[in-house]
Amino acid sequence: MATKNVHLTAAELERIAERILKFSEADETEVDIGVTTDALTRFANNTIHQNVAEHTLAISVRAVVDGRTARATTNKTDEESLRRAAAAAVSLARNQPRNPDLLPMLRGQKYQKVSRFFPATAEATPQDRAREVTRVCRMADKNRQTAAGIFSTGGSHSLLANSRGLFARYQQTRSEFSVTILEKDSSGWAKANSPDLRAIDPEALAESASRKAAGSRAPREIAPGRYTAILEPPAVLDLVGFLFYDFAGTAVLDKRSCFTGRMGQQVFGENITLWDDAYHALQTGAPYDGEGLPRQKVLLVDRGVPKNLVYARATAKKMKAKPTGHGFSLPNDYGEAPMNLVFAGGDKSVDEMVRTTERGILVTRLWYIREVDPYEKILTGMTRDGTFLVEDGRVTGGLRNFRFNQSILEMLSKAEMLGPAVRAAGEESFEMVVPAMKVRDFHFSEVTKF
Amino acid sequence: MMQEWAGGAIETAKRRGASYADARVMDIRQRDISTKNGEVGTLAESESLGIGIRVIAGGAWGFASTDRLTREGVQACAAEAVEIARASALAKREDVALAPEQAYVDTWQNPFLKDPFRIPVERQIDLLLAADKEMRRIKGVTVAEGSMTFRRIEQLFVSSAGSSIHQIKMQSGAGIVATSFAGSEIQKRSYPNSFGGQHMLQGYELVESLDLVANAPRIAEECVALHSAAQCPEGARTIILGSSQLGLQIHESIGHPIELDRVLGMEANFAGMSFLTTEKLRKLKYGSNIVNVVADARLEHGPGLGTFAYDDEGVPAQCTPIITNGLFTGYLSSRETASSIGEKRSGGTMRTESWNRLPMIRMTNISINPGTWKFDDLVADTDAAILMDTNRSWSIDDRRYHFQFSTEIGWEIKGGKKTRMIKNPSYSGITTEFWNSCDAICSREHWTLWGTPNCGKGQPQQTMGTGHGAAPARFRNVKVGVAFAK
Numbered sequence: 001m002a003t004k005n006v007h008l009t010a011a012e013l014e015r016i017a018e019r020i021l022k023f024s025e026a027d028e029t030e031v032d033i034g035v036t037t038d039a040l041t042r043f044a045n046n047t048i049h050q051n052v053a054e055h056t057l058a059i060s061v062r063a064v065v066d067g068r069t070a071r072a073t074t075n076k077t078d079e080e081s082l083r084r085a086a087a088a089a090v091s092l093a094r095n096q097p098r099n100p101d102l103l104p105m106l107r108g109q110k111y112q113k114v115s116r117f118f119p120a121t122a123e124a125t126p127q128d129r130a131r132e133v134t135r136v137c138r139m140a141d142k143n144r145q146t147a148a149g150i151f152s153t154g155g156s157h158s159l160l161a162n163s164r165g166l167f168a169r170y171q172q173t174r175s176e177f178s179v180t181i182l183e184k185d186s187s188g189w190a191k192a193n194s195p196d197l198r199a200i201d202p203e204a205l206a207e208s209a210s211r212k213a214a215g216s217r218a219p220r221e222i223a224p225g226r227y228t229a230i231l232e233p234p235a236v237l238d239l240v241g242f243l244f245y246d247f248a249g250t251a252v253l254d255k256r257s258c259f260t261g262r263m264g265q266q267v268f269g270e271n272i273t274l275w276d277d278a279y280h281a282l283q284t285g286a287p288y289d290g291e292g293l294p295r296q297k298v299l300l301v302d303r304g305v306p307k308n309l310v311y312a313r314a315t316a317k318k319m320k321a322k323p324t325g326h327g328f329s330l331p332n333d334y335g336e337a338p339m340n341l342v343f344a345g346g347d348k349s350v351d352e353m354v355r356t357t358e359r360g361i362l363v364t365r366l367w368y369i370r371e372v373d374p375y376e377k378i379l380t381g382m383t384r385d386g387t388f389l390v391e392d393g394r395v396t397g398g399l400r401n402f403r404f405n406q407s408i409l410e411m412l413s414k415a416e417m418l419g420p421a422v423r424a425a426g427e428e429s430f431e432m433v434v435p436a437m438k439v440r441d442f443h444f445s446e447v448t449k450f
Numbered sequence: 451m452m453q454e455w456a457g458g459a460i461e462t463a464k465r466r467g468a469s470y471a472d473a474r475v476m477d478i479r480q481r482d483i484s485t486k487n488g489e490v491g492t493l494a495e496s497e498s499l500g501i502g503i504r505v506i507a508g509g510a511w512g513f514a515s516t517d518r519l520t521r522e523g524v525q526a527c528a529a530e531a532v533e534i535a536r537a538s539a540l541a542k543r544e545d546v547a548l549a550p551e552q553a554y555v556d557t558w559q560n561p562f563l564k565d566p567f568r569i570p571v572e573r574q575i576d577l578l579l580a581a582d583k584e585m586r587r588i589k590g591v592t593v594a595e596g597s598m599t600f601r602r603i604e605q606l607f608v609s610s611a612g613s614s615i616h617q618i619k620m621q622s623g624a625g626i627v628a629t630s631f632a633g634s635e636i637q638k639r640s641y642p643n644s645f646g647g648q649h650m651l652q653g654y655e656l657v658e659s660l661d662l663v664a665n666a667p668r669i670a671e672e673c674v675a676l677h678s679a680a681q682c683p684e685g686a687r688t689i690i691l692g693s694s695q696l697g698l699q700i701h702e703s704i705g706h707p708i709e710l711d712r713v714l715g716m717e718a719n720f721a722g723m724s725f726l727t728t729e730k731l732r733k734l735k736y737g738s739n740i741v742n743v744v745a746d747a748r749l750e751h752g753p754g755l756g757t758f759a760y761d762d763e764g765v766p767a768q769c770t771p772i773i774t775n776g777l778f779t780g781y782l783s784s785r786e787t788a789s790s791i792g793e794k795r796s797g798g799t800m801r802t803e804s805w806n807r808l809p810m811i812r813m814t815n816i817s818i819n820p821g822t823w824k825f826d827d828l829v830a831d832t833d834a835a836i837l838m839d840t841n842r843s844w845s846i847d848d849r850r851y852h853f854q855f856s857t858e859i860g861w862e863i864k865g866g867k868k869t870r871m872i873k874n875p876s877y878s879g880i881t882t883e884f885w886n887s888c889d890a891i892c893s894r895e896h897w898t899l900w901g902t903p904n905c906g907k908g909q910p911q912q913t914m915g916t917g918h919g920a921a922p923a924r925f926r927n928v929k930v931g932v933a934f935a936k
């Protein structure tokens with residue numbers, strides 16, 4: 001049985017936007033409305049322990065008054081609340097200095113169609129999720145292992161309109177399954193997400209996590225140091241994800257990007273090519289940015305050389321560049337960022353990376369990654385849920401987890417092999433299309449107790 | 451209206467067969483202001499009103515939330531919560547059991563002097579722009595930033611056991627940051643703390659007390675001076691941590707591992723578990739004899755981000771001894787987790803980010819008790835050490851054994867005197883080894899109740915504010931400099 005607790009329809013959202021645009025007293029007005037329905041079934045110790053659903057609405061009004069702008073947001077749909085939000089945006093906008101970088105709102109735009117709404121995902125029920133979770137928990141019971149994880153489904157509908165005639169609408173579903181399988185002294189993990197629930201195979205993911213937990217029993221401790229690292233796609237994702245804001249025009253303008261003074265130079269190895277591409281088949285998200293400008297595909301790194309940045313409209317004007325459709329909703333401090341990173345990847349399998357490694361460390365996932373040095377892009381963090389020793393071309397057992405301190409610039413210069421780029425999901429970065437990588441001299445700096 | 455919505459939710463849940471139900475109606479108002487290099491960045495206000503309904507049906511949990519606050523909308527939401535609970539029961543191993551708790555009917559509001567939402571926004575912007583100007587006066591500063599955040603949370607908790615608790619919390623926060631790029635290095639200094647400054651359960655008087663404008667030139671000068679400072683050495687050293695850094699050290703290496711849901715495996719897939727397994731309670735020597743830590747949500751502890759009268763499952767605020775003379779003595783618990791380890795009562799630490807999130811075990815104010823040292827005496831007593839202040843990066847493993855922190859600035863202490871500036875300070879260690887190496891803690895006059903506004907946990911993830919009282923403290927034989935080791 002599908003949930004009966006539904007939210008506003010697309011037609012109702014449109015009527016709300018029209019009402020606000022009609023009674024707003026601002027010089028220019030933008031209305032951004034989002035409706036979300038999400039449900040998440042959470043399990044641990046081989047049972048469901050949390051099971052939630054939410055239905056939320058956000059109506060956000062941006063006003064421009066005499067070269068100043070501000071935003072007010074509400075989730076109340078009565079006439080008085082909508083008028084109050086519109087008036088609050090105007091009042092906030094008035095009470096500040098003029099913004100010399102503010103541009104007129106966009107007029108109507110044309111958008112490339114993307115299809116990321118799947119009824120099978122939107123209609124998933126708590127029973128559907130519970131059935132899959134029960135199968136996984138029974139499998140763990142049978143293997144004398146312990147399973148923990150989540151299975152979530154949901155969708156959102158958003159609308160962006162302004163008083164200069166812009167009107168954009170986007171609808172998307174999402175589903176995600178993540179599982180950790182625990183044994184007494186080891187663990188394994190797997191995760192996948194997709195707009196289409198049918199692309200998720202919870203049992204297969206749980207089996208993969210189970211094998212990792214079994215394969216890393218009785219982990220050995222080896223000395224920290226520089227090793228060849230074979231990083232599975234989620235581990236690569238959570239590291240390279242820290243680069244995303246460095247490609248923002250504003251970050252370079254503020255001299256906070258690791259590419260400041262390095263554009264056009266051979267920063268990475270020649271096997272690294274990277275785009276931002278909202279239209280890629282494995283990507284998700286709307287085809288327009290926070291101001292409603294269509295997103296462009298941008299070549300960020302070409303064979304190891306950072307070539308292009310992304311720009312919001314105001315940043316582009318300041319930097320004498322063309323806007324690329326990557327701006328955040330205004331007003332903000334950060335400008336823009338590429339949100340749909342896609343690596344070119346390679347053709348080597350993880351098995352081949354293992355076969356060609358005399359001594360190295362195979363990493364399933366990373367955890368609690370933080371930036372230590374923003375210009376050399378040194379990151380620290382831990383390995384987690386499946387760290388293995390590779391000796392003479394084969395995996396020989398589990399290892400205690402390491403802390404690493406590693407420059408990403410250095411890492412992407414020392415990638416000896418790349419796998420095919422796949423949609424990867426981690427915990428530190430948003431989803432991207434990234435390959436597995438074999439990297440020499442990866443700096444594992446200390447060892448923990450498990 | 452809040453009572454009507456919550457009461458209707460409980461009625462519907464009971465009618466649908468729930469054996470227990472609670473509802474939280476929350477009305478949240480927020481103002482965010484930021485400035486950067488002389489211009490206003492973010493200027494926004496938001497309000498969000500909705501209801502979250504938690505039920506036990508068929509012996510299992512269900513939760514649903516909505517902002518459609520019509521009679522039909524609330525009833526549908528309560529019915530959905532029961533339907534979800536029955537789905538949970540499909541994978542049930544045993545019925546949920548809750549530690550007993552009385553019903554309360556009460557109302558509470560944290561004291562504050564100045565409502566930040568009544569202070570004209572232009573005055574708030576002017577203050578940030580004045581601090582911004584002072585920072586940019588210093589040659590070499592490439593980015594000057596300031597921010598303020600204000601949040602008013604009004605909430606009503608109603609349960610099928612008869613509780614009806616109305617609370618209003620007012621939070622304020624503000625801070626400034628100077629950043630400098632030179633050569634191949636980016637350096638940063640923040641005041642009064644990094645990641646948004648100081649945050650407390652107070653009104654605008656907090657912002658006024660910080661004196662952002664007067665402190666702006668100092669942090670800007672320090673930021674630029676860091677470029678020519680000496681690099682933090684590598685090796686084992688004595689370190690003295692400033693109070694805000696010690697606050698974060700407490701948060702990561704004490705606050706999280708004592709969460710009983712982590713200990714019991716309920717967070718294993720995301721936030722992780724804990725080394726503090728239940729057989730260690732009242733047995734593990736967590737720290738040296740001078741280390742005393744409490745989890746205190748009561749107002750008498752101070753107006754921290756973890757201060758309230760009742761938690762989000764209707765349990766009164768308490769003070770739990772966590773570490774007593776170095777011995778591990780307590781967890782953060784909920785009614786369900788307390789019951790599962792045989793404790794008589796919840797520690798009252800269930801908190802939710804908003805109406806659309808399930809309450810979960812969160813830190814309240816996890817604070818180290820002050821010691822006896824005056825700061826100048828501590829420095830004078832120290833032959834060789836590095837004083838590290840203001841967090842720059844933090845990371846710890848998923849069982850909370852191994853951590854690494856770096857701070858924005860350091861100072862060498864030599865022969866009992868604070869000498870040259872040190873850049874890129876970092877230190878790492880194993881939690882219990884580190885806390886057992888603590889041999890001096892400064893006194894109450896150096897103790898600050900810091901607010902950490904950005905603690906993430908749970909799936910779907912929730913962000914929560916926590917409080918951490920701390921004074922500067924000294925630790926022996928700590929590994930430093932690993933973060934930048936080649």
